[in-house]
Amino acid sequence: MKALKRKIGNGYILLMMLFFYLPIFYVMIFSFNESKSLTRFTGFSLVWYEKMFASRPIMEAVYYTIVIALIATAVSTVFGTITAIGLSKSRKILREVVLQINDIPMLNPEIVTAIGFMLLFTSMNIEKGFMTLLIAHIVFCIPYVILSVMPKLRQLDDNIAEAALDLGATPFQALTKVIIPQIMPGVVSGALIAFTMSFDDFIISFFTTGPGVNNIAIYVYSSIKRINPSINALSTIIVVVVTTVLVLVNVIPVIRDRKKGKNEKIS
């Protein structure tokens, strides 16, 4: 009875995984299709990969996606961490108010945040383009950095920074040599969340970018009207890269632990 139940359970999980991965595999398979069809596989070919790499709009979209994600991550990580440190030392009312406002971009439907930016940039007479896209990304990334750094700051022992100051460290030294090293795990995970948020964003980017500046998602959205199998090739590459990175991130600590375990046994 128990074995049967377990089998049904595992079967259900398998079915779920099939649902999750079927469309992804479908796109991967049809990226190697010879013809333009999305329903009939006529033969193996790499033509859509060639076309993809030769396509200027696709390569530009990839470039903008990566550049925006890198700059937005760097800026929002530094800005967010500094703010979080400030918040942990400020009065409770101020902290609560700032954190409430900080929550707005995460609780709001993305489309509302997006049109808010659009109205803001227009009323400030800023022409939409690379800069507006970047600013918007920084704005919605910072809250995630603050949220992942704050818990680390709460665990921090205030006395250690006090001690550093008493022993003659300048506030800047206390910050960089005492506080930041201790909250580093929170900073790193904040940076990772910021990067994926920026890399994956479509809705906010769509409303804040200007002519000529597209990220991958905007490119896919703007080319849905015609069949373009180069998108299959691009999607396949993204899936492979994301999977590799995720597997490495999950496997490396396991291997490291095992090695550590072995070394400890030897010594």
Add this chain to the structure above:
Amino acid sequence: MKTFSKLVWPYMAWITVFIVAPMLLILLYAFTKEGNSVLTLQFTLNNFTRFFSDSIFPSVMARSLKIALMTTLLCILFGYPAAYCISKLNDKQQALAILLVTLPMWINMLIRTYAWRGILSYFDFDSEIKVLIGMVYNFIPFMILQIHTSLSKMDQSLIAAAEDLGANKTQTFMRVIFPLSIPGVIAGITLVFLPAVSSFFIPKLLGGGDYVLIGNLIENYFVSTGDWNFGSAISLIMAVLIIFSMFLTKRIDHQIGEEKE
């Protein structure tokens, strides 16, 4: 120590400009007439009366609500058993299963939605079914992860206690496991309902041009028509709708909590 508190100041200026001001601008646009400059602001409720007196707009709103509710229900219906089965696996298998559930979420939502176009073209579903499949596909991982977290955090001794006290499997599940997992379900509902009700690219990619949701209306009025005042009013209506739904969900959550006591 107090010197560090000054570090908040730049961010206070930043959020005033980039978070508070945009929200105020949406409010301002929603309640003013088109073509106003700062000097000649004319306040009006026309944008709202136009929305509710029209025959199309309220039905689009109802349709968005309906599809978001259906998406949320289906995500619970299919996601709960999945989370439950995963929580019964051993630690290693569980970690792998969770990784497999998480992995698609790292691939751009637009690309994942695009991926369904090929498969769905084999079937003769109507637009609504296609959009529903796309939404469940995109949002069910949030539900599974939330429910799984609440199930795996559960105190196992409570389950053992229920069994010791003579409860059978069904009773244990209905009276102990399920009530304790409600917070996970509620968190999942928030994460599914909100993006579903405001979604605009899933209906556009999978539903063809004829399936319009409230998100598509907002997109149209901002991108194509350029009537930003009316567009702002629509997004305000949507925001109120969402806040109201969230309030209802919380109320139900509290009621269940009180019944337990």
